[in-house]
Amino acid sequence: MKQTILAIAHLSSLSLVTILTWYRPAIAANPEHLRQLLATKQCENCDLSGAGLVISNLAGANLRGANLTGANLSRANLSAADLTGADLSGASLFGANLTGAKLPGAIVMGTDLRNSYLGNADLTGVNLSTANLQGAVGIPLQLANYEQFYAWGVTAAERGIHQQAIDYFNQAIAIKPDYAGAYLARGVTRYQILDRQGAIKDAQIAEKLFTSQNNQNGLVTAQAFLKELQTPYTEKLDTGKPSFLNFVGSLGSLLLQFLPF
Structure with a gap:
């Protein structure tokens, strides 16, 4: 699938x-x-x-x-x-x-x-x-349906067209307000353009939605992202500690796992 x-x-x-x-x-x-x-x-x-x-x-x-x-x-x-x-x-x-x-x-x-x-x-x-x-x-x-908007957002994000990706994720969320994956994807994309506060807000919403939807995989990913956002930059320089991208593999693999079925 x-x-x-x-x-x-x-x-x-x-x-x-x-x-x-x-x-x-x-x-x-x-x-x-x-x-x-x-x-x-x-x-x-x-x-x-x-x-x-x-x-x-x-x-x-x-x-x-x-x-x-x-x-x-x-x-x-x-x-x-x-x-x-x-x-x-x-x-x-x-x-x-x-x-x-x-x-x-x-x-x-x-x-x-x-x-x-x-x-x-x-x-x-x-x-x-x-x-x-x-x-x-x-x-x-x-x-278009929310699945299409999300898929277009993933493609734009992978190409580094961040604002366009955010616009597509916005449209996916407008159609399906409880789409946890779209919030997480938008948060990660915002993080890519250094919108830390926007990223934190999206990650927190995604965490709550994943919890209410009993989506353990999504919850673990959202929590890992929040931990990344809350970790001081100096601590990230410690190569002995895994980073968020080490955890998810890559931006593409992260976003693709939340494409709706």
């Missing part, structure tokens, strides 16, 4: 590659439609399949019902753009700014939304189950 869960971070990428291959457009975008979009930002129901729109400024653009299958919109500015009913299957929106964008009914099968910005985006009726959301910011809570 753990091996299945550990594969979460890789499945999206593998699925994405498969779907992107399936949706690779056979023909290029309609050149007249492309010129119209860039000149006026008005291109409702346009054929922009396979269009190269990297870093394009399309803020407020009207792309209702547009065919954007396989289009490359990486790092494009689509803030407040209207993409209602647009087909974004297999498109790349890596790092795109979709803040406040309208996407009701949009098709995002295999869409690359990694590192995109989704704050205040209207995603009503959008099925994100096959989209790659790794690193996306502002994912509405109702569009």
